[in-house]
Amino acid sequence: MIITPRTRGFICLTAHPTGCAKEVERQINYVNAKEKIDGPKNVLVIGSSTGFGLASRITAAFGSHASTIGVYLEKPPKEGRPASPGWYNTAAFEEKAQQQGLYAKSINGDAFSTEIKSQTVELIKQDLGKIDLVIYSLASPVRQHPETGERFRSVLKPIGQTFKNKTVDFHTGEISQVHIEPAEGDDIENTVTVMGGDDWKRWMSALHKANVLSENVMTVAYSYIGPDLTQPIYRDGTIGKAKEDLEHTASEITTSISDVKGKAYVSVNKALVTQASSAIPVIPLYISLLYKIMKEKNIHEGCIEQMYRMFKERLYVDEIPLDDKGRIRIDDWEMRADVQQEVEQLWEQATTENIYEISDLKGYHTDFFNLFGFEVEEIDYDKEVNEMVAIPGLQ
Numbered sequence: 453m454i455i456t457p458r459t460r461g462f463i464c465l466t467a468h469p470t471g472c473a474k475e476v477e478r479q480i481n482y483v484n485a486k487e488k489i490d491g492p493k494n495v496l497v498i499g500s501s502t503g504f505g506l507a508s509r510i511t512a513a514f515g516s517h518a519s520t521i522g523v524y525l526e527k528p529p530k531e532g533r534p535a536s537p538g539w540y541n542t543a544a545f546e547e548k549a550q551q552q553g554l555y556a557k558s559i560n561g562d563a564f565s566t567e568i569k570s571q572t573v574e575l576i577k578q579d580l581g582k583i584d585l586v587i588y589s590l591a592s593p594v595r596q597h598p599e600t601g602e603r604f605r606s607v608l609k610p611i612g613q614t615f616k617n618k619t620v621d622f623h624t625g626e627i628s629q630v631h632i633e634p635a636e637g638d639d640i641e642n643t644v645t646v647m648g649g650d651d652w653k654r655w656m657s658a659l660h661k662a663n664v665l666s667e668n669v670m671t672v673a674y675s676y677i678g679p680d681l682t683q684p685i686y687r688d689g690t691i692g693k694a695k696e697d698l699e700h701t702a703s704e705i706t707t708s709i710s711d712v713k714g715k716a717y718v719s720v721n722k723a724l725v726t727q728a729s730s731a732i733p734v735i736p737l738y739i740s741l742l743y744k745i746m747k748e749k750n751i752h753e754g755c756i757e758q759m760y761r762m763f764k765e766r767l768y769v770d771e772i773p774l775d776d777k778g779r780i781r782i783d784d785w786e787m788r789a790d791v792q793q794e795v796e797q798l799w800e801q802a803t804t805e806n807i808y809e810i811s812d813l814k815g816y817h818t819d820f821f822n823l824f825g826f827e828v829e830e831i832d833y834d835k836e837v838n839e840m841v842a843i844p845g846l847q
């Protein structure tokens with residue numbers, strides 16, 4: 453079929469198989485061109501099909517020759533209806549990995565469920581024996597509780613006061629004011645239930661109980677802090693409460709896996725265009741300005757550059773550098789004072805009239821469509837493609 457982008461709000465409903473494959477290939481080529489990492493051997497990535505999770509899987513596999521198992525929730529294709537992008541990404545990744553003789557298998561299902569955890573444990577036992585790195589990179593608006601079956605929804609709201617600021621519609625470039633009412637009722641608790649550390653802890657406990665964690669195992673989950681500008685809606689908002697919970701969970705996990713000398717870390721990553729971040733008001737405008745400044749200073753990174761640097765310069769070094777709260781920081785370039793000052797200045801100036809000049813909204817737009825395999829150079833979108841792509845290692 454011929455596949456074109458169909459968008460609704462901040463989501464794109466279609467994905468292009470060869471476009472997604474090209475994007476995965478670009479990430480693989482990036483890692484292949486870099487120095488090898490004396491890194492993990494057997495890796496489980498939870499949330500492996502897009503964003504930071506996919507980049508982590510690519511880094512482990514191609515940077516360190518690791519065997520990888522991926523867990524994700526993606527829609528398979530149907531005749532005449534393309535799959536979700538993570539499906540095509542995974543298909544491309546596993547094909548490339550297997551071509552290079554790397555073990556790569558995956559499980560498509562709800563990572564929050566007990567069944568998917570058991571299925572993953574069985575696959576590890578059968579094929580790999582033990583795991584020495586677990587990456588936890590889920591981003592989801594909903595979670596069905598594994599015990600009660602209750603469905604929780606996370607919300608993106610400020611706490612205590614209405615948030616008013618500029619935001620941009622990244623399709624049209626229109627700047628407007630957003631007003632977001634503060635959290636009420638169970639909003640905070642629900643968001644913590646979905647995006648906090650409970651599920652990460654359950655994963656590590658299931659793996660530990662099954663005796664599939666090797667000695668000195670590490671596990672890493674991803675967090676975000678960001679600038680003052682987005683503080684009320686992000687770090688001091690409902691999602692920030694969930695991230696705080698996730699960060700506290702790291703030390704609990706470390707204690708619970710101390711018999712195998714395991715360690716749990718949170719890595720604070722840079723703001724990047726992913727399906728998860730495009731849904732957060734204000735963030736696209738911030739990212740567009742940030743990209744402009746970071747590209748000018750030659751310190752711009754995408755998911756793959758971030759994850760390669762995280763593995764190479766943070767995780768697999770003699771002594772892991774941590775901040776005063778025990779976190780890995782790979783948002784260091786984003787948070788540089790000169791970068792933030794310049795972003796703040798531009799933020800003040802930004803209007804619908806000047807937005808394409810003073811920001812990299814064009815880059816944001818391209819990155820967004822690239823997530824779905826669109827606007828990728830070298831792809832002829834007028835050509836028929838087969839939407840019925842299979843994932844080689846899908847269990």
Ligand code: NAI
Nearest residue numbers: 499501502503504524525562563591592674676723724726
């Ligand atoms: P993403 O949307 O690209 O990836 C989410 C992954 O989770 C996908 O593989 C998806 O299939 C999987 N997933 C979602 N629900 C699932 C479920 N129920 N069962 C199994 N798999 C499921 O998101 P992104 O941005 O890579 O986020 C990953 C982590 O990184 C999140 O914790 C996020 O908060 C964090 N982060 C993101 C930043 C950003 O700017 N995008 C910045 C810093 C941290």
Ligand code: NA
Nearest residue numbers: 503504505589
């Ligand atoms: Na991810």
